[in-house]
Amino acid sequence: MEIKSLKNIDFDTIFKAFSKAFADYEIQLNEAQLQMMLKRRGFNADLSFAAFEGNDIVAFTFNGIGNFNGILTAYDTGTGTLKEYRGEGLATKIFEYSIPYLREANVKQYLLEVLQHNPKAISVYKNLGFETTREFNYFVQKKEEINNVVKTVESPYSIEKIDIEKFKFISDFWEFHPSWQNSFEAIKRADEGFINIGFFVENKLLGYCVFEPISGDITQIAVDKQHRRKGIATLLLQEMIKLSKNENIKIVNTDILCSSITDFLKAKNIEIKGKQFEMIRKID
Numbered sequence: 001m002e003i004k005s006l007k008n009i010d011f012d013t014i015f016k017a018f019s020k021a022f023a024d025y026e027i028q029l030n031e032a033q034l035q036m037m038l039k040r041r042g043f044n045a046d047l048s049f050a051a052f053e054g055n056d057i058v059a060f061t062f063n064g065i066g067n068f069n070g071i072l073t074a075y076d077t078g079t080g081t082l083k084e085y086r087g088e089g090l091a092t093k094i095f096e097y098s099i100p101y102l103r104e105a106n107v108k109q110y111l112l113e114v115l116q117h118n119p120k121a122i123s124v125y126k127n128l129g130f131e132t133t134r135e136f137n138y139f140v141q142k143k144e145e146i147n148n149v150v151k152t153v154e155s156p157y158s159i160e161k162i163d164i165e166k167f168k169f170i171s172d173f174w175e176f177h178p179s180w181q182n183s184f185e186a187i188k189r190a191d192e193g194f195i196n197i198g199f200f201v202e203n204k205l206l207g208y209c210v211f212e213p214i215s216g217d218i219t220q221i222a223v224d225k226q227h228r229r230k231g232i233a234t235l236l237l238q239e240m241i242k243l244s245k246n247e248n249i250k251i252v253n254t255d256i257l258c259s260s261i262t263d264f265l266k267a268k269n270i271e272i273k274g275k276q277f278e279m280i281r282k283i284d
Contacts, residue, residue, distance in 0.1 A: 021080025216246030
């Protein structure tokens with residue numbers, strides 16, 4: 001068995017390994033969806049690594065590389081091991097093999113998210129020096145089950161597609177900084193897959209959302225703090241439900257400390273599906 005970089009490894013080999021490693025997961029990705037996911041998360045083949053048996057990948061870590069809170073960061077876009085090779089510590093070996101290469105590339109920290117109901121993985125990451133930085137909820141609901149009663153908005157308004165880069169102030173609407181895959185950097189990497197919608201009153205932007213219609217993923221949604229509880233988010237959600245090409249609507253990695261988004265989604269019958277830890281390890 002040999003551990004090496006995924007540089008010059010064809011996508012078919014990568015997709016085959018990914019599909020086998022996650023064959024027992026509820027949600028499956030086809031080739032196009034995996035390519036979009038990797039693009040959005042900043043996948044860097046040169047700095048991603050896998051364990052090989054001959055020409056076949058038996059365990060892997062796909063790393064995204066980019067800036068997170070102004071720090072050059074490696075992001076674990078996906079770690080998997082084929083079922084018959086589990087229990088051999090391959091994920092740990094791949095991680096330890098990768099660190100010198102990441103350090104040489106001037107990467108300063110390693111970031112990942114892990115499901116809270118996966119204590120084995122959490123234990124592995126803690127042993128590797130990762131520390132929990134935030135806790136996230138993720139929500140999923142079928143479109144037909146969403147309770148999205150639209151309020152009457154008193155002022156004349158419009159809902160339009162927007163270029164979010166023209167509205168630098170929208171981060172003022174936030175109550176928490178988006179996770180890696182929901183960041184502006186991630187949206188830019190795969191902007192052809194997103195729809196950005198703004199809610200305007202008298203040409204003033206009061207709320208917006210960023211949405212991926214193929215996956216049904218609400219990547220960002222926020223309303224000006226001075227104009228909340230007026231039905232703006234409800235109208236944005238209505239528009240996203242119309243445009244979605246997926247049977248589900250989901251929103252991943254909302255900070256558990258942000259009660260406003262949690263309460264809003266629960267009121268719409270979009271329930272918490274699970275929880276994740278965001279974890280970071282410094283690379284000295």
